[in-house]
Amino acid sequence: MKTVVITGADRGLGYSLCEEFIKLGYMVFAGQFMPEWTQLEQLKESYQEQLQIIPLNVSDFQSVKAAMDEITKCTDCVDCFISNAGIVSREKDIREEVNTEGNLSTFQVNSLGALLMTKALLPLMEKGDKRLCYVSSEAGSISVAHRDGMYGYCMSKTALNMIIRLLHNELFPQGYTFRIYHPGWLKSYMTGAKNEKAMLEPEESARMAALQFVGNRANEEVLKVTDVEGKIWPF
Amino acid sequence: MAVLADKYNMKKRAAFVFGSESTVCRQIIQELTNWGWYVYEEKLQGCTQESILQAAQKVKNDLSVLCESQENLLQSGLDECGHTHDPEKVEKQVAMGLDLLILGNDDELPSIHILENEAAWNKAVEKYEQIINKELLVIHHMLPLLDAGSMKRICYVNTADASINRCYDTKRHLSHIIGAARNMQATILMNRLQPEGYTFRIYACREEKRELAGCYAAEYFIEDRSLEPDNLKHSDECRLIMRDEEGREIPW
Numbered sequence: 001m002k003t004v005v006i007t008g009a010d011r012g013l014g015y016s017l018c019e020e021f022i023k024l025g026y027m028v029f030a031g032q033f034m035p036e037w038t039q040l041e042q043l044k045e046s047y048q049e050q051l052q053i054i055p056l057n058v059s060d061f062q063s064v065k066a067a068m069d070e071i072t073k074c075t076d077c078v079d080c081f082i083s084n085a086g087i088v089s090r091e092k093d094i095r096e097e098v099n100t101e102g103n104l105s106t107f108q109v110n111s112l113g114a115l116l117m118t119k120a121l122l123p124l125m126e127k128g129d130k131r132l133c134y135v136s137s138e139a140g141s142i143s144v145a146h147r148d149g150m151y152g153y154c155m156s157k158t159a160l161n162m163i164i165r166l167l168h169n170e171l172f173p174q175g176y177t178f179r180i181y182h183p184g185w186l187k188s189y190m191t192g193a194k195n196e197k198a199m200l201e202p203e204e205s206a207r208m209a210a211l212q213f214v215g216n217r218a219n220e221e222v223l224k225v226t227d228v229e230g231k232i233w234p235f
Numbered sequence: 236m237a238v239l240a241d242k243y244n245m246k247k248r249a250a251f252v253f254g255s256e257s258t259v260c261r262q263i264i265q266e267l268t269n270w271g272w273y274v275y276e277e278k279l280q281g282c283t284q285e286s287i288l289q290a291a292q293k294v295k296n297d298l299s300v301l302c303e304s305q306e307n308l309l310q311s312g313l314d315e316c317g318h319t320h321d322p323e324k325v326e327k328q329v330a331m332g333l334d335l336l337i338l339g340n341d342d343e344l345p346s347i348h349i350l351e352n353e354a355a356w357n358k359a360v361e362k363y364e365q366i367i368n369k370e371l372l373v374i375h376h377m378l379p380l381l382d383a384g385s386m387k388r389i390c391y392v393n394t395a396d397a398s399i400n401r402c403y404d405t406k407r408h409l410s411h412i413i414g415a416a417r418n419m420q421a422t423i424l425m426n427r428l429q430p431e432g433y434t435f436r437i438y439a440c441r442e443e444k445r446e447l448a449g450c451y452a453a454e455y456f457i458e459d460r461s462l463e464p465d466n467l468k469h470s471d472e473c474r475l476i477m478r479d480e481e482g483r484e485i486p487w
């Protein structure tokens with residue numbers, strides 16, 4: 001059975017990705033950040049053999065280490081890693097205030113968290129499919145940036161894209177392949193409650209994501225950001 | 236230098252350079268000073284929210300004293316060299332504001348590879364705080380002074396490797412990650428401030444051209460670019476571009 005590790009799997013896109021990968025027959029290691037949210041536990045009741053819930057805060061060194069110990073107890077091979085965990089910080093206009101704490105926490109979770117997890121998983125991925133997938137965002141694309149605020153979130157996703165480039169520079173020659181995914185505007189929980197104003201249900205986006213994450217491409221050396229429809233976004 | 240001053244039709248102007256300890260910024264400061272600019276500076280290392288606030292206050296005080304003394308000179312009918320002139324015909328040289336804000340890069344960034352250990356993680360967070368957050372605070376505090384200046388220009392010194400499209404390096408991770416985030420920061424800022432008349436520059440240092448980087452950057456920062464009404468949509472002042480020493484566009 002193939003294996004996948006998914007971060008930020010409690011709800012939103014991460015949870016729906018767990019469902020998709022279970023359907024695809026994978027053994028799913030789901031990173032649980034909020035044990036009080038019971039969706040994952042309910043899924044586990046139906047898929048005892050295919051779902052392992054792993055407590056995981058991607059921005060905490062010790063938590064990542066403990067998660068790796070848990071995963072290593074169950075398997076010696078991870079085929080696919082999906083870095084999905086993400087947060088957004090509230091911000092006022094630059095003339096009013098700078099949210100220094102928000103800038104740091106988004107960087108720690110959205111950018112460094114992805115890097116830390118990748119680094120930690122590499123020894124387990126050596127024997128597998130070597131597929132690294134990152135949920136980024138159009139908000140990280142400098143070429144088409146249209147916002148006049150949200151510095152913290154946008155910068156963290158741009159930093160993430162650069163991290164992926166650096167990983168690609170180093171790991172593609174070792175056989176790793178990469179996906180960078182913009183999931184669309186999701187009816188998920190980034191702002192605390194489910195955002196009903198958004199365009200897409202996480203399930204729809206996860207379905208398209210899973211296809212892109214497991215499928216192969218003719219030109220794997222080309223690093224690109226793709227959206228739900230497979231359309232390309234510039235850096 | 237006199238030729239340059241004529242070339243750019245420069246009045247006496249004022250700049251604030253943040254991150255002034257870097258080699259590139261030292262050169263930029265030298266160039267601007269040679270061209271007759273008033274240059275204020277603040278180091279990146281050890282800078283705090285308090286020191287930024289104090290620096291802004293100092294610039295404000297200094298500029299108002301300068302303005303006042305110039306006003307007096309003009310009223311007296313004498314210029315700075317003691318020559319008589321017609322006060323009506325002399326353009327007041329210093330407005331009570333900053334013309335240029337320059338945000339330098341940290342050329343001492345440690346060469347952190349993929350996070351090896353907790354210490355590397357902590358260093359990455361510390362540097363992000365020190366550069367990204369402090370830069371935003373400098374902008375926040377300097378904006379009222381830039382509003383009052385005549386140029387309204389914000390300039391970033393970055394590196395060509397901050398380009399996600401064309402970074403081939405496998406070593407100086409932290410520098411590239413922070414560099415890319417700074418490019419996003421500049422873009423959002425431009426979206427926000429361009430409608431208020433602000434212009435932006437990002438200078439991409441390349442390792443090969445390090446020695447004279449500051450000279451190229453200073454020239455690039457003060458040059459205006461075409462703003463023909465017919466071509467406004469594609470004008471260089473309406474889209475943010477990172478340029479190297481030869482003025483070549485570096486993709487994001």
Ligand SMILES: NC(=O)c1ccc[n+]([C@@H]2O[C@H](COP(=O)([O-])OP(=O)(O)OC[C@H]3O[C@@H](n4cnc5c(N)ncnc54)[C@H](OP(=O)(O)O)[C@@H]3O)[C@@H](O)[C@H]2O)c1
Nearest residue numbers: 008010012013033057058084085086137185186188189190
């Ligand atoms: N929503 C959109 O429109 C949109 C658009 C573009 C890109 N994205 C990206 O899509 C990804 C998934 O977001 P989503 O929309 O599904 O949001 P979501 O519903 O908030 O899901 C993200 C999950 O990650 C968890 N998380 C937060 N901090 C974490 C940490 N330190 N370690 C591990 N998990 C953590 C969240 O927990 P909490 O709920 O407790 O924070 C949540 O369960 C994110 O990377 C986001 O940036 C979203």
